[in-house]
Amino acid sequence: MEEERVIEAMSKDKRKWRSERLSLLGSSIFAEVAAWKTAAAASGQDIIDLGIGSPDKPPTPAVRQVLSDAALRSDMYAYPATRSGLPFKEHAAAWMKHRFGVELDPVHEIVTLLGSQDGLAHLAMALCDPGDTALLPDPGYPIYTASLALAGVEAVLMPLREENRYMPDLDGIADEQWDKATFILLNYPNNPISAVADLAFFECLIAKARKHNVLVVHDLAYSEMGFDGCEPPSILQVPEALEQAVEFHSLSKSFNMAGCRIGYLAGNREAVGALRELKANIDYGVFDPVQEAGIAALREAMDVTANVPKAGKLYEHRRNRFIDALYAEGWHVPAPKATMFVWAPLPPMQWTLSERWTSRTISQEMLKRTGVVVVPGEAFGTEGEGYVRIALVEEEERLIEAAKRIGRFIRGE
Structure with a gap:
């Protein structure tokens, strides 16, 4: 009887409380980015979060x-x-x-x-x-x-x-x-x-x-x-x-x-x-x-008399300033035609951490060195490798500051 209880206890110890289905949900890279951000903040970095596409303005x-x-x-x-x-x-x-x-x-x-x-x-x-x-x-x-x-x-x-x-x-x-x-x-x-x-x-x-x-x-x-x-x-x-x-x-x-x-x-x-x-x-x-x-x-x-501008007006203005600021830093990024995101090919790095930069390694190192959060393209599928997604969800001054920090990162300063 004692042996049976031991076997039963061992069996219960091995029981998992997590379905295999959970491993198929989404991309673990989002959890990784959150962990990178926490670590960067803990080290004293001033975080400019351009990762999650959540509007930074309230309703009217x-x-x-x-x-x-x-x-x-x-x-x-x-x-x-x-x-x-x-x-x-x-x-x-x-x-x-x-x-x-x-x-x-x-x-x-x-x-x-x-x-x-x-x-x-x-x-x-x-x-x-x-x-x-x-x-x-x-x-x-x-x-x-x-x-x-x-x-x-x-x-x-x-x-x-x-x-x-x-x-x-x-x-x-x-x-x-x-x-x-x-x-x-x-x-x-x-x-x-x-x-x-x-x-x-x-x-x-x-x-x-x-x-x-x-x-x-x-x-x-x-x-x-x-x-x-x-x-x-x-x-x-x-x-x-x-x-x-x-x-x-x-x-x-x-x-x-x-x-x-x-x-x-x-x-x-x-x-x-x-x-x-x-x-x-x-x-x-x-x-x-x-x-x-x-x-x-x-x-x-x-209501045409309400004269409320569409949400796109704000992000179009931010896009223009941010793209221009990146261009001045040496990163030529195509200007998006819509949304609150910039889909950017990996920047032209002037220094190397390893033999080959990936969307993940660049995003992680950028956050560690500059405090700027972007999302690796691989988070959205295999075709996303070679890109990062940048959300225009900070005020214009912070976006320009982010571009300057990214420029220093690109140059290895």
Whole structure:
């Protein structure tokens, strides 16, 4: 009996309390960057964090006032699901009409989300069965591959390369892969690359997807962050796209509401309905005061008399100053056309730490020596090697200071 108890105890000691699935989620490089940042701060470095793409500005005063007033109401603390949630969806539909000329049924063609990442994380579970496949971009936002791992879905990666303007080669994907795929996911304006797509590309994409009966999933989180007059289009503007596509929208970046966690999926009613059904089993929806604030933000954006500039104006100005400052330091980086990110090829190092710099080693050494945080391109996929992503989420003076520090790093000073 004693021997059996010892064996049982040993067996329990070996039991793991962590699923293998967790090793498939995202990239460990983000955890590494966080550890590098902690170490640099502990050593006394003044940290300029250009890593995470979180807006450094708040929503407008009017939006914050609505949120505050709603939060003080005593009738706002029931489960959001006990309300219809229709007013927010109606305003989302009105904004889609105002911004893109797209007509949507708010009841059946929009589902409200706890931020677009919530929907991205769960969509594959709602649309696919284990063993199915989906077409994903490489580089790509990490939740894309993580969501497939959670659902047991196989990813077929589409390389996004400079020579093809960071667009996937739709004709280069084998017919067999198209026929097997449940959906194809793309993101323009793109994170991390900052590339933009036009309606002509979306028309080709919809035609290809219709031919192979593949759902198109488009992540349009940066719709209000076009530069130099660029107005990023919605894929739902393509005729008959509602039969073949869904699109994620987020109030996080467009309206500086990242911490509020509110967004929505719009488009094909069957796919929207599948995500709505799954979500009904997971949570109770978005806190009602946050929905009220979201309505206020959408109303303000549609009110021409409000004269509220788009979020992109701020980041366009920061882009110009930062790119010019890097250029003066000897790092010639292409100017992004949209988003809050700079996708930069590795700098021309004038000294060497090892035989070959990688996106990881340069990012780590840059942080250690300068206090400037950037994200290695490899965090977004194998095609990201050779690049770093820089987020324009500090004030202009700090961005220029970061560029000067990076210049000294490049020169080995």
